Amino acid sequence: MAGVSKCMKYSMFIFNFFFWVCGCIILGFSIWIRVSSAQQGIDSSMLGGVNLLIAVGAIIMILGFLGCCGAVKESRCMLMLFFIALLLILILQVTAGVLGAVYKPQVEAALNLTLSEAVNALQSTTGEYKEYQEEFQKLQKMYQCCGLKDGPEDWGQNFDKQKDICQCEVEKPSSSDLCTTYRSRYVYKKSCGEVIMKQVKDNLVIIMGIAFGLAVVEILGLVFSMILYCQIGSK
Known part of the structure; x- marks a missing residue:
């Protein structure tokens, strides 16, 4: 054997x-x-x-x-x-x-729905999503991005109330690759939705x-x- x-x-x-x-x-x-x-x-x-x-x-x-x-x-x-x-x-x-x-x-449809709900949370002025907004601002600074879908527009009225939202913090904020001008303020050009999807x-x-x-x-x-x-x- x-x-x-x-x-x-x-x-x-x-x-x-x-x-x-x-x-x-x-x-x-x-x-x-x-x-x-x-x-x-x-x-x-x-x-x-x-x-x-x-x-x-x-x-x-x-x-x-x-x-x-x-x-x-x-x-x-x-x-x-x-x-x-x-x-x-x-x-x-x-x-x-x-x-x-x-x-x-x-x-993909579920992801778009999630992004829409997140945008509504960014635009909220009731204070219900204050903690979420603060955490999202940290994410924006980390990845040098702004908003989720349409950039600073996703923040709605909150953009005018808080001067540090999406603020571009590079040495040359006028750089066309990273920053852009929105309502007379230098903000990050890329949306965070693009960063997350990538x-x-x-x-x-x-x-x-x-x-x-x-x-x-x-x-x-x-x-x-x-x-x-x-x-x-x-x-």
Whole structure:
């Protein structure tokens, strides 16, 4: 009867250790995106893909550990559990990608609605959204932007009441690339909505790249685990 290939056994172990490290990276990166997006005032309902990656990263960590133990102990049960769970994750990733493409118009509509509600909060003069307005002004200074959709117009009457709203604080405020003149005041030219959307798109590109690379790794894991499973069975 054929024995278990030592090369395959330890290749499986090294692969799953790498798999576990990938899970740690995905989990940490996804949490960072989640926290930074929340600080920028992005609605949590718009971060479904990030939340999914957090869950996937945590599960991958567990699977990597399971695969390492299964390879070292030559446990067919653990290897089969690893194979099934990995296959389910791969199916889940493909499903999430398809759903993201299908519901893209609904996501964009929800984002526009969120931006409109945020603009109404900036224009409010009742004091109900005072804390939100103060936090948004900090964001404007940090990213050198103004308003969400239409620049300083998004602040409505509050723009005239507070002289530091959108105030351009660079050495050359007349720079056409960064600042512009609005009601005799130098203000940042770019809207914060553009900045937020750019960061969301950049993060999506990174997430898509991670998901594609992860799919390749998962397929290799399925192949290795099944080969080792069969070798242990014929031992």
